[in-house]
Structures are given as structure tokens and as C-alpha cells.
Amino acid sequence: MKKIEIVSPAGNMEKLRFGIKYGADNIYFGGSDFNLRVQADNFTNDDLREGVALCRQNGVKTTFLLNSYLHEEDIKNAESYIEMIAGIGFDSVMVSDPGMMILLKGSGIKADFHLSTQMNVLNHLAVKFWMDAGFSRIVLARETSAEEIKMIKHHTGAEIEVFAHGALCIAYSGRCLLSRFLSGRDANSGDCSQPCRWKYSLMEEKRPGNYLDIIEHARGTEILSSKDLCLMDRLEEYIDAGVDAFKIEGRMKSLYHCANTTRVYKHAVKLAGTLEFNEKLPFWLEELDLISHRPYTNDLFNEFGELGFHGIPYIKKASFAGYRYDGSYAAEEIKVKTFNPVYKDEVFDGI
Ligand code: SF4
Structure with a gap:
């Protein structure tokens, strides 16, 4: 049976270490520039070297993100940046902008090229086009159905990656101007302020300042916000x-999110096609429910069809206490890094 990769997010070195520990086959991360999460901690050049070496020692592949879109004024900086990181030794580089691909090819970097979901690939002709351009793996648009994936695979044999878990955009594969319009931060340069998750009120034009709440649930409303995948x-x-690879979204999400989703999906892929898969499924769903998330959907394609975006409150059923970072299980004393206040017998959140 072919190996199916779990591709996990790392917003920083700590998440990268946990990705490795919890079974990631491929870890993706960005550097100081030109990736779509400029608000993530991201990696310094030293981190990049250390991260790649650590992954390599553990047999985990690395995907470096250079998937922002370039304006004319960015080209020179992108060229110097590529020169700086070209020798680090990533297994693959994730790209959206064909201009970036031209710069990468020109640099002589030795890495596979993966096409980002931002390019909205939905059909086998588009896949062929990008394969001809030098991409070895295509991350399909999140709107691609399983049936379409089957046809794409049949016509092209391409290596296909899809998103399995995490936040969704209400815009087409994240191509969205809301953030730039409302906060001056450009989603397509990796700086989305997520205004689709904000709360909105209604105001009649002749009554300025008289805001009427739109109530969809106890905490108000998120009328533009999508469910999570x-x-x-x-x-x-x-x-x-x-599908050849399942990607988990969430470089900016918690350490617990990165570790738990990686562990659960890795286990599930291993047991796929066996009777045990169905036995374990309720447990995995329960585990995924512990991560703070919006209500889940398993089908963005139909989600749009059914106009299924209602007021969607965040679900948070558990708090991440922390992890043991020093001392064995048998030791009398261990050191724990905490992420929430911990009291005897109980964990309190938000105090
Ligand atoms: S505002 Fe929302 S829909 Fe638009 S890019 Fe940001 S997260 Fe996606």
C-alpha cells in the first residue's frame, strides 16, 4: 500500500518538535518573509537550519513556504531571500505565484515544487498545466470534491495533497479582500486580520450610532464565519x-492543536481500510472535538451548496494543561511547561 503523508504545521520550533514526536511525515513552515502567515512566530534562518536538520534526523520531510504573491517592488527582495535560503536543504518549497517559481528555478535550488491551494486548482487540465511548469505536487483547492479528485488522479497520476483539518475561508481558496478593505492588512500577503470572524451589527442609515445586535447565539454573531474542516x-x-497527502491547517494554532491533530490523523491513515478504523473513529472524533474549534464540516463543497453558514460559536471543551519537558515518567519530580493555570485536581482556564 502506498504511503500517505500527514503534512503538519509548525509556526515555531516547539511545534516542529511536537510535529516530529506525534508522527508528521512532512512539516511545513515559513521564514521571516514571503509566506502566508506573517503574524506567526515563523523561523529565523538559524531555526530553519536547525528545523531541517532535526526533521532529517527523524526521517521527516520539510516543506518551506514561499507562497505569498509578489508585487513588482517585492521581486528584488524575494530574489535575495531565495539566495539566502536556497542552500538550507528543504525537501520541497510551496509556491503560489508563478513569478516566485521563476525566481526559484533561476536560483538553482534543489527542492521539489509544491503548488499552493491558493492557485485554486480544481481540474485535471490545470493540474497538467502546473506539472508541465515543474510542480511535482499539487495542493488542490479546498472546494474540490472526492469525486473530482478521483478524476484528476485518473487523468494525471499527479501527487495530490488536500486539506484534511482546520480553518476554512468563506472566500474562494482564501482569495479575499475583506481584511485589506477593513483593516489594511492583506490576506494575500499573509497578513489576514480575519474580519470574517468579527462580530457585526446592523445600523439603519438615518440613525447613525444606533447599532442593533444581530443575535445568532449567546455570544452574538459571526455572520461571515465558516465552519472548520x-x-x-x-x-x-x-x-x-x-489522495497522497493530507494537510493539517494551523501554523498559528496552539501546540496542542498541532500535536493532537497530527497524532490522530496519522493513526487514522495507518488503520484506513481495516475494521479497526471504524472501531477507533468515535475516539478520534472525540479527540478532535477537544481542540478548540468552530463546528466541523466534512464537506466544504456541499457546505456552500446548502448555504450552511449559520451563526457559529467557538467550541472549547478542554484546556491544554501542559507537557512534561524534563524528567522521566518514573522520576519523583518532573518539570512541566504549563499553558493554562493548573491547580491541584483541576485545570482552570481564563483566570
Ligand atoms: S478574512 Fe476570512 S475569508 Fe478572508 S482571507 Fe481572512 S480568514 Fe479567509
Whole structure:
């Protein structure tokens, strides 16, 4: 049976270490520039070297993100940046902008090229086009159905990656001007302020300042906000369709999110096609429910069809206490790094 990769996010070195520990096959991260999460901690050049070396020692692949879009004024800086990172030794580089691809090819970098979901690839002709341009893996648009993936695979044999878990945009594959319009921060340069998650009120034009709340749930409303993606209960269907790699979204999400999703999806992919998969499925879904998230959808494609975006409150069922970072399980004393206040017998959140 072919190996199906779990591609996990790392917003910093700590998350990268946990990605390795919890079973990631491929870890993606960005440097100081030109990736789509400029607000993430991101990696210094020293971190990049250390991260790649650590992954290599543990047999984990690395994907470096250079997937922002370039304006004319960015080209020179991008060229120098590529020169600086070209020798680090990433297994692959994730790209959206064809201009970036031209710069990368010109640099002589030795890495595979992966096409970002931002390029909205939905059909086999587009896949062929990008393969001809030198991409070895295509991350399909999140709107691609399992049936379409099957056809794409049949016509091209391309290496296909899809998003399995994490936040979704209401805009087409994240191509969105809301953030730039409302906060001056450009989503397509990696600086989205997520205004689709903000709360909005209604105001009649002749009554300025008289805001009427739109109530969809106890905390108000998030009328533009989408559900989160969770493909877990359809994982086998996507594997049958020919998916080669499942990506977990969330470089800016918590350490717990990165570790838990990686562990659960890795286990599920291993057991796919066996009777044990169905036995374990309720447990995996329960585990994924512990991560703070919006209500899950397992099908963005139909989600749009059913106009299924209602007021969607955040779900937070558990708090991450922390992890043991020094001392063995048998030791009398261990050191724990905490992420929430911990009291005897209980963990309190938000105090
Ligand atoms: S504002 Fe929302 S929909 Fe638009 S890019 Fe940001 S997260 Fe996506």
C-alpha cells in the first residue's frame, strides 16, 4: 500500500518538535518573509537550519513556504531571500505565484515544487498545466470534491495533497479582500486580520450610532464565519480517491492543536481500510472535538451548496494543561511547561 503523508504545521520550533514526536511525515513552515502567515512566530534562518536538520534526523520531510504573491517592488527582495535560503536543504518549497517559481528555478535550488491551494486548482487540465511548469505536487483547492479528485488522479497520476483539518475561508481558496478593505492588512500577503470572524451589527442609515445586535447565539454573531474542516470520517473515501497527502491547517494554532491533530490523523491513515478504523473513529472524533474549534464540516463543497453558514460559536471543551519537558515518567519530580493555570485536581482556564 502506498504511503500517505500527514503534512503538519509548525509556526515555531516547539511545534516542529511536537510535529516530529506525534508522527508528521512532512512539516511545513515559513521564514521571516514571503509566506502566508506573517503574524506567526515563523523561523529565523538559524531555526530553519536547525528545523531541517532535526526533521532529517527523524526521517521527516520539510516543506518551506514561499507562497505569498509578489508585487513588482517585492521581486528584488524575494530574489535575495531565495539566495539566502536556497542552500538550507528543504525537501520541497510551496509556491503560489508563478513569478516566485521563476525566481526559484533561476536560483538553482534543489527542492521539489509544491503548488499552493491558493492557485485554486480544481481540474485535471490545470493540474497538467502546473506539472508541465515543474510542480511535482499539487495542493488542490479546498472546494474540490472526492469525486473530482478521483478524476484528476485518473487523468494525471499527479501527487495530490488536500486539506484534511482546520480553518476554512468563506472566500474562494482564501482569495479575499475583506481584511485589506477593513483593516489594511492583506490576506494575500499573509497578513489576514480575519474580519470574517468579527462580530457585526446592523445600523439603519438615518440613525447613525444606533447599532442593533444581530443575535445568532449567546455570544452574538459571526455572520461571515465558516465552519472548520474535519475530514476524519471521510478519510477512507479520500484515500480511495487517490489522495497522497493530507494537510493539517494551523501554523498559528496552539501546540496542542498541532500535536493532537497530527497524532490522530496519522493513526487514522495507518488503520484506513481495516475494521479497526471504524472501531477507533468515535475516539478520534472525540479527540478532535477537544481542540478548540468552530463546528466541523466534512464537506466544504456541499457546505456552500446548502448555504450552511449559520451563526457559529467557538467550541472549547478542554484546556491544554501542559507537557512534561524534563524528567522521566518514573522520576519523583518532573518539570512541566504549563499553558493554562493548573491547580491541584483541576485545570482552570481564563483566570
Ligand atoms: S478574512 Fe476570512 S475569508 Fe478572508 S482571507 Fe481572512 S480568514 Fe479567509
